[in-house]
Amino acid sequence: MAPPEEFLTEATLLNALRAQGFTPAPEDVAEILLRTNALVKGLNELMEAHPDLPESLEKYDGWWTRSAR
Amino acid sequence: MRVDQHVFASALEQAAAMRAGHYTPAELLDAYLARIRRYDEGLRAFINIDEEGSRARAEALGAELKSGRVRSRLHGTIFAVKDQMNLERLPTTGGSRAKVDLSLYSEATVVRRLEEAGAILLGTLNTHEFHNGPTRHFPFGRPRNPWNHSRSPGGSSSGSAAAVAAGLCSFSLGGDTGGSIRVPAANCGVVGLKPTWSRVSRAGVIPLLPSMDCVGPLTRTVADSEAVLELVAGFDPADKTTNNPPFEPRPQLENLRGLRLGLIDELMRPEMTSPESLSLTQAAIRELEGLGAEVVTRSIPLLAETRYLMPALVSSEAVNNHRQALQSQYGSYDQNTRVSMLVGALLPANLVRFADRLRSKLALQITDALAEVDLLVGPSSGRSAPAVAELEPFKDIADVQQRLYGVGIASGQHTRPFNFAGVPAISVPCGVDSNHLPVGLQFVGKHFDEGLMLAAAKAFEGAQSPTSLVPPSYAE
Numbered sequence: 001m002a003p004p005e006e007f008l009t010e011a012t013l014l015n016a017l018r019a020q021g022f023t024p025a026p027e028d029v030a031e032i033l034l035r036t037n038a039l040v041k042g043l044n045e046l047m048e049a050h051p052d053l054p055e056s057l058e059k060y061d062g063w064w065t066r067s068a069r
Numbered sequence: 070m071r072v073d074q075h076v077f078a079s080a081l082e083q084a085a086a087m088r089a090g091h092y093t094p095a096e097l098l099d100a101y102l103a104r105i106r107r108y109d110e111g112l113r114a115f116i117n118i119d120e121e122g123s124r125a126r127a128e129a130l131g132a133e134l135k136s137g138r139v140r141s142r143l144h145g146t147i148f149a150v151k152d153q154m155n156l157e158r159l160p161t162t163g164g165s166r167a168k169v170d171l172s173l174y175s176e177a178t179v180v181r182r183l184e185e186a187g188a189i190l191l192g193t194l195n196t197h198e199f200h201n202g203p204t205r206h207f208p209f210g211r212p213r214n215p216w217n218h219s220r221s222p223g224g225s226s227s228g229s230a231a232a233v234a235a236g237l238c239s240f241s242l243g244g245d246t247g248g249s250i251r252v253p254a255a256n257c258g259v260v261g262l263k264p265t266w267s268r269v270s271r272a273g274v275i276p277l278l279p280s281m282d283c284v285g286p287l288t289r290t291v292a293d294s295e296a297v298l299e300l301v302a303g304f305d306p307a308d309k310t311t312n313n314p315p316f317e318p319r320p321q322l323e324n325l326r327g328l329r330l331g332l333i334d335e336l337m338r339p340e341m342t343s344p345e346s347l348s349l350t351q352a353a354i355r356e357l358e359g360l361g362a363e364v365v366t367r368s369i370p371l372l373a374e375t376r377y378l379m380p381a382l383v384s385s386e387a388v389n390n391h392r393q394a395l396q397s398q399y400g401s402y403d404q405n406t407r408v409s410m411l412v413g414a415l416l417p418a419n420l421v422r423f424a425d426r427l428r429s430k431l432a433l434q435i436t437d438a439l440a441e442v443d444l445l446v447g448p449s450s451g452r453s454a455p456a457v458a459e460l461e462p463f464k465d466i467a468d469v470q471q472r473l474y475g476v477g478i479a480s481g482q483h484t485r486p487f488n489f490a491g492v493p494a495i496s497v498p499c500g501v502d503s504n505h506l507p508v509g510l511q512f513v514g515k516h517f518d519e520g521l522m523l524a525a526a527k528a529f530e531g532a533q534s535p536t537s538l539v540p541p542s543y544a545e
Binding site for chain 2: 005006007013016017021022023024025028030031032034035036037038040042043044046047053
């Protein structure tokens with residue numbers, strides 16, 4: 001079964017934000033919803049396209065503090 | 070030499086003129102204050118100006134010059150800073166009406182170092198709110214591009230670029246997490262330098278994404294950027310990440326013979342860069358070859374994917390940095406800022422973690438590409454300064470993916486990758502397009518090798534005619 005395109009609905013979005021202490025302005029809700037769902041979709045597609053990232057983060061994480069030293 | 074004819078001179082030339090006694094720091098300050106009164110109501114580059122404090126400093130530094138004391142090569146020059154840096158004499162707003170707690174912030178080390186070197190802090194400069202652009206409603210007025218007020222100066226260091234381009238100060242400081250120095254520099258026709266990550270202290274600077282945030286200069290010449298970097302680089306006990314090899318400027322290059330430059334293939338594609346910006350970049354490449362450089366093509370396959378990675382990383386970090394203020398002062402934030410931060414509160418942790426890992430893979434692609442050449446080069450942005458326009462509401466997910474995250478559309482796609490890799494990069498003007506708007510060429514160096522990058526950029530700049538650009542309506 002194909003996953004649903006939308007990660008959040010308006011109701012689940014409002015619950016998730018209120019649970020974290022945020023009360024978005026009514027005029028913001030539609031844009032937060034669209035931008036979140038679009039970003040989740042894009043990141044999911046990228047994740048599927050890059051299944052080869054190693055489990056160990058040793059090689060990658062913290063590179064910026066070790067590079068060129 | 071009259072000071073009012075020297076407001077567009079480089080900071081180094083101004084300092085030399087003051088050492089030679091042609092004018093004083095106070096006279097240079099007065100010339101800039103007069104221009105700010107004349108031009109800044111329309112330009113909106115400045116947020117706050119410390120006229121009294123800067124005048125006192127200018128008088129004192131002028132007296133030092135008269136007595137033979139010269140603190141540095143920039144003694145007596147006038148600078149302003151993006152309103153992101155905590156200051157002793159001026160409030161720091163982050164370009165926002167929201168009040169964030171800065172009580173734990175020390176005075177910004179970069180500003181203190183410049184003042185100790187004899188430069189004079191004039192004021193704070195307009196910015197996208199908390200450097201998290203694009204801001205829709207600027208609380209201190211929308212900054213404009215001095216080349217055309219209907220165009221954006223770019224951001225987030227909008228005022229930093231506009232003020233230098235319009236001849237309102239000798240040089241400025243900006244902050245760059247994904248291109249916030251280089252994009253406005255390109256849009257406004259000035260030089261913008263993002264140093265190697267951790268080369269310059271971020272102590273006292275409001276963060277956006279600490280593992281990518283950099284502070285750097287915006288100047289009228291590459292030599293000025295090098296001079297500023299020399300003064301602000303180096304270890305700062307208040308920012309332990311600065312424990313790095315020292316910055317070593319390279320001697321002036323007569324030509325670029327023996328230098329191998331990698332032209333970034335992905336940035337030269339029509340979906341990423343407009344035909345006119347491509348054409349100006351290709352002309353710049355021919356000039357580099359004319360100077361003796363060997364130019365080869367290099368690929369960074371993941372380059373365009375910052376369109377998803379950057380918002381995931383920045384929004385999830387920003388919402389934590391601003392959690393309390395966002396909860397209690399929601400309406401004080403600009404709509405774009407608060408929406409993007411709340412997107413960060415909703416992203417699944419596994420996707421943010423994935424974004425971080427893919428970012429590291431992109432960074433390795435960049436360091437691999439650099440391993441085979443001396444520098445990478447390419448356009449600083451996809452097109453010249455865009456028109457200032459109201460954002461139409463998004464219709465659906467596909468519309469967001471096209472207009473906000475689209476390849477070649479998402480802001481900073483030409484610059485962000487090099488923040489991901491932590492390598493130094495600089496934007497240098499490379500011409501003016503048919504809309505009379507400047508375009509920038511970006512040089513990218515290896516970690517902690519700003520010296521070679523600046524030497525090559527200087528050689529390129531020296532081959533331009535004129536060597537620096539002045540917006541026609543600000544030339545008087």
